[in-house]
Amino acid sequence: MNEEKLWFLADLNPKQRAVCTSDKNTILIACPGSGKTRTLTYRLAFLSIMYTESNNLNIAITYTNRASEEIRNRLLSFNIDLTKIWAGTIHQFCLEFIIRPYSMYSKRISRGYRIIDEFVQKRYVREICEQLQIRLGYNENPFAYPEIVKEYKRRLKENKEIDFDIILDLSFELLNNNAFIRHNLSNILRSIHVDEYQDTNDLQYKILGLIARENNRIRYFFIGDVNQAIYGGIGGIAKSKTELDEICGANFEVEQLDGCYRSSQRVIDFYSKFQVASSVISSESNLKDELGIITHNKIIDKDDIPEKIATIVKEQLALGVPENEICIIAPQWTLLYPISKSLRELLPNVGFDAPDVTPIKYDPMNVFYLICKLKFSVAGKNTSMRKRTANEIITILTEDYKIHLPNYVDCYFILKCINSAEVCDEDGIETLKNTVDILCSSCAIDLNQEDYLKKTYTDFIDKVNQRIANYSLSADMNAFKRCFQEKSGVVINSYHGVKGEEYTTVIAFGLLNGLIPNWDLIYNKNNKEKRITETQKLLYVVCSRSKKNLYLFSEQGRTTRKGDVLTPTDELISSYSMFDLD
Numbered sequence: 001m002n003e004e005k006l007w008f009l010a011d012l013n014p015k016q017r018a019v020c021t022s023d024k025n026t027i028l029i030a031c032p033g034s035g036k037t038r039t040l041t042y043r044l045a046f047l048s049i050m051y052t053e054s055n056n057l058n059i060a061i062t063y064t065n066r067a068s069e070e071i072r073n074r075l076l077s078f079n080i081d082l083t084k085i086w087a088g089t090i091h092q093f094c095l096e097f098i099i100r101p102y103s104m105y106s107k108r109i110s111r112g113y114r115i116i117d118e119f120v121q122k123r124y125v126r127e128i129c130e131q132l133q134i135r136l137g138y139n140e141n142p143f144a145y146p147e148i149v150k151e152y153k154r155r156l157k158e159n160k161e162i163d164f165d166i167i168l169d170l171s172f173e174l175l176n177n178n179a180f181i182r183h184n185l186s187n188i189l190r191s192i193h194v195d196e197y198q199d200t201n202d203l204q205y206k207i208l209g210l211i212a213r214e215n216n217r218i219r220y221f222f223i224g225d226v227n228q229a230i231y232g233g234i235g236g237i238a239k240s241k242t243e244l245d246e247i248c249g250a251n252f253e254v255e256q257l258d259g260c261y262r263s264s265q266r267v268i269d270f271y272s273k274f275q276v277a278s279s280v281i282s283s284e285s286n287l288k289d290e291l292g293i294i295t296h297n298k299i300i301d302k303d304d305i306p307e308k309i310a311t312i313v314k315e316q317l318a319l320g321v322p323e324n325e326i327c328i329i330a331p332q333w334t335l336l337y338p339i340s341k342s343l344r345e346l347l348p349n350v351g352f353d354a355p356d357v358t359p360i361k362y363d364p365m366n367v368f369y370l371i372c373k374l375k376f377s378v379a380g381k382n383t384s385m386r387k388r389t390a391n392e393i394i395t396i397l398t399e400d401y402k403i404h405l406p407n408y409v410d411c412y413f414i415l416k417c418i419n420s421a422e423v424c425d426e427d428g429i430e431t432l433k434n435t436v437d438i439l440c441s442s443c444a445i446d447l448n449q450e451d452y453l454k455k456t457y458t459d460f461i462d463k464v465n466q467r468i469a470n471y472s473l474s475a476d477m478n479a480f481k482r483c484f485q486e487k488s489g490v491v492i493n494s495y496h497g498v499k500g501e502e503y504t505t506v507i508a509f510g511l512l513n514g515l516i517p518n519w520d521l522i523y524n525k526n527n528k529e530k531r532i533t534e535t536q537k538l539l540y541v542v543c544s545r546s547k548k549n550l551y552l553f554s555e556q557g558r559t560t561r562k563g564d565v566l567t568p569t570d571e572l573i574s575s576y577s578m579f580d581l582d
């Protein structure tokens with residue numbers, strides 16, 4: 001009877017279908033474009049259809065919010081009921097399934113806590129450096145100083161604050177110290193899928209292992225590609241079968257997918273030169289025999305980059321390539337913001353899905369960010385997102401800040417309050433303040449009695465003001481609305497941000513020693529091997545996003561702060577001696 005509902009399995013090749021419907025703990029390792037994400041997404045759909053009677057959840061842990069959003073959208077397009085599927089990052093998983101429901105069992109957070117963001121973290125580091133009289137060098141990592149770490153941790157503890165690392169530490173502690181939490185949690189799960197598992201760190205594996213060992217009926221699915229392990233610097237590691245067997249107390253099958261459905265053979269042959277674990281990849285794409293364009297320009301001046309890229313974009317559009325099939329990539333946000341601005345000026349009729357410097361920064365775990373999202377996006381559109389966001393606001397207030405809300409407060413009430421707040425066209429901050437005032441008074445929240453919430457509010461307003469001042473931004477309602485407008489068009493993103501994505505034409509610039517690889521890897525002369533492999537993996541990720549065309553730039557004229565000239569990335573130059581570039 002389910003067969004009709006499983007129509008989508010026909011879109012998989014036999015190997016993908018076997019993996020998708022398998023009931024074994026599986027490690028799926030395969031090359032870019034081989035359909036790992038497709039197999040994972042279809043597996044979630046398969047499980048939710050096969051086990052309609054059960055309430056147990058199927059979990060997908062992704063590296064980014066963008067990836068989990070894409071999985072959810074794909075499933076919705078199949079009309080899959082999402083109630084038994086959960087997709088999000090490991091931090092969201094820990095927060096939702098461990099920290100929030102069990103915070104009363106941790107002395108540190110039992111009376112409430114607030115999650116701090118990068119803005120507050122940077123402020124603390126600045127204050128601590130002043131206090132300890134430490135002068136940090138340019139780009140130096142403050143957390144390499146044990147005395148800074150000690151004082152930072154002390155402050156957070158004293159203020160009942162947690163950061164992203166502490167979310168993981170506390171989750172591990174709660175699970176490790178409390179058998180009943182492991183028991184309760186593992187009994188509501190059917191399966192856990194970890195996408196891009198090569199980027200998982202030791203503590204994250206341990207958390208997953210504690211859950212797995214408690215209940216061997218949960219099926220685990222680790223999906224990844226060792227050649228794309230670009231987070232080694234922050235502890236990401238692809239564990240072997242033996243290690244995963246040990247961590248999860250289970251027996252894993254190792255499976256592989258063959259062929260690449262994304263890229264032409266020419267693109268594959270080019271990026272294969274950056275493999276650290278070699279394998280032969282053959283194209284299964286309908287673009288298989290396309291030659292496309294693969295080029296590396298080392299003579300262009302940095303000031304000519306915007307015009308040159310604008311010309312390529314125009315040519316591609318004229319050839320019929322859709323806007324969202326073109327992607328421009330750079331290694332740093334400091335390069336991405338100016339190129340976005342220049343391209344918008346040079347190509348006023350082209351749409352861009354590009355990073356903008358806006359008054360409000362993306363921060364979905366901050367309750368005031370969520371209030372802004374509802375106030376500054378269009379009411380009446382995307383009702384399910386609005387209801388979800390309003391519910392999330394209630395959850396954060398009650399479970400993180402431990403605020404007792406009156407019984408009448410539900411998502412509709414929150415939406416009504418936010419919609420009714422007075423708008424001040426010239427001043428987004430004033431509008432936000434009106435919204436927070438009405439929300440607090442209607443929900444019986446006295447901000448003066450709620451220290452943590454008030455601190456988060458003050459920090460949020462400070463951060464917005466600082467961004468407006470630092471980047472000379474407009475502060476009117478339109479500027480605030482732009483933060484939440486959906487963008488579409490030519491994609492502009494970072495080298496790390498494009499992981500998992502695919503485009504007909506990829507244009508990458510900033511391929512320079514000092515950026516790719518970064519200075520940390522260059523200075524570390526003892527570890528030449530690491531420098532080479534880390535750089536190769538980044539180049540592999542970037543180039544394997546392309547279906548057909550690849551324009552690479554190592555522009556001239558970029559220098560260090562001292563004025564030393566940045567030269568083209570060595571690993572890129574050495575790789576194409578055997579390859580005929582255009």
Ligand SMILES: Nc1ncnc2c1ncn2[C@@H]1O[C@H](COP(=O)(O)OP(=O)(O)OP(=O)(O)O)[C@@H](O)[C@H]1O
Pocket residue numbers: 011012013016030031032033034035036037038039225261262499500501502544
């Ligand atoms: N069996 C198939 N038939 C046709 N197209 C497929 C098949 N499997 C995957 N694809 C298509 O190939 C492309 C790449 O798939 P997917 O993104 O799942 O690969 P991936 O292995 O996750 O890649 P990456 O490692 O780069 O993230 C997508 O456009 C997908 O729809």
